[in-house]
Amino acid sequence: xxxxxxxxxxxxxxxxxxxxxxxxxxxxxxxxxxxxxxxxxxxxxxxxxxxxxxxxxxxxxxxxxxxxxxxxxxxxxxxxxxxxxxxxxxxxxxxxxxxxxxxxxxxxxxxxxxxxxxxxxxxxxxxxxxxxxxxxxxxxxxxxxxxxxxxxxxxxxxxxxxxxxxxxxxxxxxxxxxxxxxxxxxxxxxxxxxxxxxxxxxxx
Amino acid sequence: xxxxxxxxxxxxxxxxxxxxxxxxxxxxxxxxxxxxxxxxxxxxxxxxxxxxxxxxxxxxxxxxxxxxxxxxxxxxxxxxxxxxxxxxxxxxxxxxxxxxxxxxxxxxxxxxxxxxxxxxxxxxxxxxxxxxxxxxxxxxxxxxxxxxxxxxxxxxxxxxxxxxxxxxxxxxxxxxxxxxxxxxxxxxxxxxxxxxxxxxxxxxxxxxxxxxxxxxxxxxxxxxxxxxxxxxxxxxxxxxxxxxxxxxxxxxxxxxxxxxxxx
Numbered sequence: 001x002x003x004x005x006x007x008x009x010x011x012x013x014x015x016x017x018x019x020x021x022x023x024x025x026x027x028x029x030x031x032x033x034x035x036x037x038x039x040x041x042x043x044x045x046x047x048x049x050x051x052x053x054x055x056x057x058x059x060x061x062x063x064x065x066x067x068x069x070x071x072x073x074x075x076x077x078x079x080x081x082x083x084x085x086x087x088x089x090x091x092x093x094x095x096x097x098x099x100x101x102x103x104x105x106x107x108x109x110x111x112x113x114x115x116x117x118x119x120x121x122x123x124x125x126x127x128x129x130x131x132x133x134x135x136x137x138x139x140x141x142x143x144x145x146x147x148x149x150x151x152x153x154x155x156x157x158x159x160x161x162x163x164x165x166x167x168x169x170x171x172x173x174x175x176x177x178x179x180x181x182x183x184x185x186x187x188x189x190x191x192x193x194x195x196x197x198x199x200x201x202x203x204x
Numbered sequence: 205x206x207x208x209x210x211x212x213x214x215x216x217x218x219x220x221x222x223x224x225x226x227x228x229x230x231x232x233x234x235x236x237x238x239x240x241x242x243x244x245x246x247x248x249x250x251x252x253x254x255x256x257x258x259x260x261x262x263x264x265x266x267x268x269x270x271x272x273x274x275x276x277x278x279x280x281x282x283x284x285x286x287x288x289x290x291x292x293x294x295x296x297x298x299x300x301x302x303x304x305x306x307x308x309x310x311x312x313x314x315x316x317x318x319x320x321x322x323x324x325x326x327x328x329x330x331x332x333x334x335x336x337x338x339x340x341x342x343x344x345x346x347x348x349x350x351x352x353x354x355x356x357x358x359x360x361x362x363x364x365x366x367x368x369x370x371x372x373x374x375x376x377x378x379x380x381x382x383x384x385x386x387x388x389x390x391x392x393x394x395x396x397x398x399x400x401x402x403x404x405x406x407x408x409x410x411x412x413x414x415x416x417x418x419x420x421x422x423x424x425x426x427x428x429x430x431x432x433x434x435x436x437x438x439x440x441x442x443x444x445x446x447x448x449x450x451x452x453x454x455x456x457x458x459x460x461x462x463x464x465x466x467x
């Protein structure tokens with residue numbers, strides 16, 4: 001299903017049928033998306049803990065991410081094109097970085113502070129692998145990656161997908177995820193101030 | 205039913221010919237504008253039936269197909285097939301002069317796909333109160349966007365956010381045309397109904413409804429715009445008003461019963 005379809009499915013469930021414009025305030029698509037974010041993130045975390053390697057399936061490719069140079073800090077970096085899901089550490093949402101053609105240069109995630117240590121080692125001086133450190137909004141490379149664009153594979157929150165992007169839900173828990181999202185959204189729903197006499201406004 | 209038929213039914217129920225006092229065309233023309241609006245308001249929803257914090261009445265706009273049948277003739281549509289209404293760069297759309305009640309407001313949202321094609325979606329515009337509109341301006345969770353536009357109603361215009369929407373598809377309701385019974389008076393002082401669209405060349409001794417004594421009178425008759433399945437209700441409501449006017453309690457009670465029970 002696409003992002004838009006999932007949101008409409010939840011709206012359909014919440015409305016008991018056709019969604020109407022005067023219920024947009026109560027069941028706003030961006031609000032529903034944030035609730036689905038929260039539910040899906042918990043499920044992904046559980047999957048990640050079981051087996052991190054299975055996680056690549058849920059990554060979305062981002063092409064032509066520019067490699068930039070920060071003169072203030074004398075570092076090479078790329079801004080993350082989207083926020084990523086954070087598991088035990090932020091960098092686990094970045095599944096892979098590679099050159100656009102996928103050849104020549106290897107990128108490996110490293111821990112903050114490790115870069116200096118590795119680069120001072122003899123092995124670090126001849127190793128061609130480019131280490132990258134993931135921060136909240138960017139990845140920083142331990143040295144010049146010698147390329148101006150990279151391809152990133154990121155596991156991003158549900159709310160960051162485009163309306164027509166297909167969302168892969170974890171197998172075996174599709175119904176549970178959707179039900180949990182509806183439940184999380186609808187539990188304790190406050191009464192909206194009724195100011196319009198449109199027919200579809202109902203007090204629930 | 206024509207105006208004449210409606211008048212005949214009212215006078216039949218009232219049975220006032222024997223005492224000489226009938227519901228005249230002038231009486232009918234006097235109450236028709238009020239009744240016209242009453243019926244229209246009833247189909248939209250009567251605020252007198254609202255409960256505290258529950259603005260819902262027994263009959264409401266498009267609550268069921270019957271109500272849709274009652275109001276569909278009064279829909280005025282501005283969309284891609286007719287002509288969408290323009291929105292100024294300041295987000296202002298002027299309300300048409302015959303606008304009375306909104307039915308739907310949508311925005312045509314276009315995006316370019318990866319195949320260099322244009323994808324079009326029609327996004328419903330969320331109607332907000334002024335307080336909600338002001339709050340939504342600064343919202344970080346639900347900001348007004350082209351995918352989720354919002355609007356607020358003002359005196360003679362609607363304000364939209366975001367600003368650069370350019371065109372809006374707008375469907376609204378207008379008031380039904382005010383019914384009018386036109387006639388001329390013949391040489392025997394009888395009132396003769398002039399059906400809508402007709403005309404009559406006055407003979408000697410005849411007078412038009414506006415006092416004309418010569419020439420051709422073109423009918424000013426406007427029939428009730430409501431579908432004929434709602435004409436019984438028009439008759440019953442006219443009887444109610446007639447009963448009040450003539451202080452006939454029995455007539456008022458019967459008319460009220462007919463109106464509320466439908467038979």
